[in-house]
Amino acid sequence: MRPVYTVTGGVSKFAKARNDKTFQALIKEAYSDAIDDIGLDFQTFTSIVDGSVASYFSDHFTRQLMAGIMGQDYLGLCPKPSHRVEGGGATGGLCFQEAWKSVASGHMDVCVAYGFETMSHVETWKGNEFIALASDVSWDYPVGGFYSGYYAMMVTRHMKEYGTTVEQMAHVSVKNHINAYYNSFSQKRNRYTIEDIRSSTMVAWPLTRLDICVMSDGAATAILVSEEGLKKLEDAGAHIKRPLVKITGIGRGTDAMRMADRPHVDYDTFMRDYATEQEKDSEATKAAYKKLWDKGTRYPGVHSFRAGRTAGNMAYRHAGIYDPLNELDFIELHDAYTSSEIQTYEDLGLCTYGEGGPFAESGKAFMPGIDYGLALKDEPVCAVNPSGGLIACGHPVGATGLMQAVFALWQLQGSIESHFGDPTLQVKDAQRGAIHSHAGTGTYVTVTILETED
Amino acid sequence: MAKLSSKRPETLGGYIVHGIPFPAELDPDALAFLKRMRPLLIEHEYKVTYLHSYAQDSPWFAAASNKKLLASRDPDSGYTYATPRGHDMYSGEETEWIDITHRNAQVHAFTVCYFGSEEFLPETPYILALIEFEDVDTLFLTRLMGLDPDRASLDWIGMAVEPRFLRNSKLKPTDVYFLPKN
Numbered sequence: 001m002r003p004v005y006t007v008t009g010g011v012s013k014f015a016k017a018r019n020d021k022t023f024q025a026l027i028k029e030a031y032s033d034a035i036d037d038i039g040l041d042f043q044t045f046t047s048i049v050d051g052s053v054a055s056y057f058s059d060h061f062t063r064q065l066m067a068g069i070m071g072q073d074y075l076g077l078c079p080k081p082s083h084r085v086e087g088g089g090a091t092g093g094l095c096f097q098e099a100w101k102s103v104a105s106g107h108m109d110v111c112v113a114y115g116f117e118t119m120s121h122v123e124t125w126k127g128n129e130f131i132a133l134a135s136d137v138s139w140d141y142p143v144g145g146f147y148s149g150y151y152a153m154m155v156t157r158h159m160k161e162y163g164t165t166v167e168q169m170a171h172v173s174v175k176n177h178i179n180a181y182y183n184s185f186s187q188k189r190n191r192y193t194i195e196d197i198r199s200s201t202m203v204a205w206p207l208t209r210l211d212i213c214v215m216s217d218g219a220a221t222a223i224l225v226s227e228e229g230l231k232k233l234e235d236a237g238a239h240i241k242r243p244l245v246k247i248t249g250i251g252r253g254t255d256a257m258r259m260a261d262r263p264h265v266d267y268d269t270f271m272r273d274y275a276t277e278q279e280k281d282s283e284a285t286k287a288a289y290k291k292l293w294d295k296g297t298r299y300p301g302v303h304s305f306r307a308g309r310t311a312g313n314m315a316y317r318h319a320g321i322y323d324p325l326n327e328l329d330f331i332e333l334h335d336a337y338t339s340s341e342i343q344t345y346e347d348l349g350l351c352t353y354g355e356g357g358p359f360a361e362s363g364k365a366f367m368p369g370i371d372y373g374l375a376l377k378d379e380p381v382c383a384v385n386p387s388g389g390l391i392a393c394g395h396p397v398g399a400t401g402l403m404q405a406v407f408a409l410w411q412l413q414g415s416i417e418s419h420f421g422d423p424t425l426q427v428k429d430a431q432r433g434a435i436h437s438h439a440g441t442g443t444y445v446t447v448t449i450l451e452t453e454d
Numbered sequence: 455m456a457k458l459s460s461k462r463p464e465t466l467g468g469y470i471v472h473g474i475p476f477p478a479e480l481d482p483d484a485l486a487f488l489k490r491m492r493p494l495l496i497e498h499e500y501k502v503t504y505l506h507s508y509a510q511d512s513p514w515f516a517a518a519s520n521k522k523l524l525a526s527r528d529p530d531s532g533y534t535y536a537t538p539r540g541h542d543m544y545s546g547e548e549t550e551w552i553d554i555t556h557r558n559a560q561v562h563a564f565t566v567c568y569f570g571s572e573e574f575l576p577e578t579p580y581i582l583a584l585i586e587f588e589d590v591d592t593l594f595l596t597r598l599m600g601l602d603p604d605r606a607s608l609d610w611i612g613m614a615v616e617p618r619f620l621r622n623s624k625l626k627p628t629d630v631y632f633l634p635k636n
Binding site for chain 1: 465466492493495498500506508511535536537539543562563564565566567568569570571572573574575577580582583584591592593594595596597603606608611612626627628
């Protein structure tokens, strides 16, 4: 595989409704920002780019099949190669990795990953129904299943197994909303307290409206290149920021569509197939896990995402990461729910299984220098969702994973201030970050590692 | 009396309008002005009737309509699925049907839904639960009845439950639901 870099990206304004533009024009908004950011004009870039990957989740929202090709022709990219990827909430993360494959394999030197979703075309509850159709329509959806309900069931089990509290979940919401307060791209810019989160309307016990991301319209674009592609762009006059940002880790995992079907494996199987290398080397962690299993915990059940653990382990192995909490400077994590951010802390090895709740309120995942109005026990170590995440930035599904990639790129370039118009969210000396994209009840998960090149 | 909401509910639906405001003459100023128009939003209804096959899972629905709860089991390993599947995911072998109607069962996880997909909004609040059965390796998603949704408690997890069946089957997984065991 060849080295692959991501050199520029663009994010449209995310909003509850972007009735001002068709989805093609929304893609163009993000695409033009990406090209403008490296100082090229439309025609010059078009003459260099080799092809694209399109990302959107639902044909139902657009009531349009083959919307990908409509984006491709609007961008003037025909007859260059392209395909659409779809994998629920992980669609954007999968798209970014497919673009990586196109370049790493030598098939393309310059590849555009673009994604969008226009969810405002139906009422919220019809939107919930469309999203719920991404669960088993014979067994899950007809029971009254919808995604907030599925995640609420997961977290009641997490609470029962590990003692996780609703206040710990609310810490995630406070953190992500207040981070987004400094992000001009975010859909919601509010300062909330723990009390605000808990007194918000109950959606699916114990998840309140402020524990849950919102539906959005929006688009995002990332441009990936080989060393040859980089040279082609720079020879054409592109100003590519240094340090270069290289993609050094790719990981993916899957799990059964029906979370009822997930296994409940024993301790030895967990340690052999799912434990991180760091966990395998730690006698204290192994003893703590043994204690959990002796008490009745089984893995992954419905409280953990083995797809996320598998994707993380794969990406860490690829990038040579052993201690993710201390070797990653930030993570843009798929926080569709505060509870799933906590579950994912554990899957990604930022803490051990069972410690996600205390980790959430510890302060380790918070940004330094921001007043959250909370008494945090620990200093920040690895900022999780410095952008504000899905909960505050919005979740136009096909664009979300690409939005994470663009925000990660800007962190590593040190260009957050110029893009957000505010330096507060710039992670100091950021050298390595991860983006995590997650579908369904944890059915497809991608983890991608990006880092600055020395 | 509780205070009225600060927002009136937003719904689709409205008047059919003929004659959209538009410049009478398309001179250059009028054409340029078109860029400042607010977008037009139209309603479009899309209704589909599917002929959905339960295929190899069909016996489960036939059983539920006869007040029996079936599960699938790998004939060699005995690995048992509470939600049926035609083939075992570990051996790849075809599963066999077993009757779990009278197995001990308990709540594994649950939630109270105060909102939901559009189709289920009229039924809120309702309780969704994942049920675990004795000697069964996977769970079953169902509705839990007979409890007060406003008194949700983690103590419900582990509660012994038993199945009840609709008298008039709808051939849906909701033909069976669960109640706390007496």
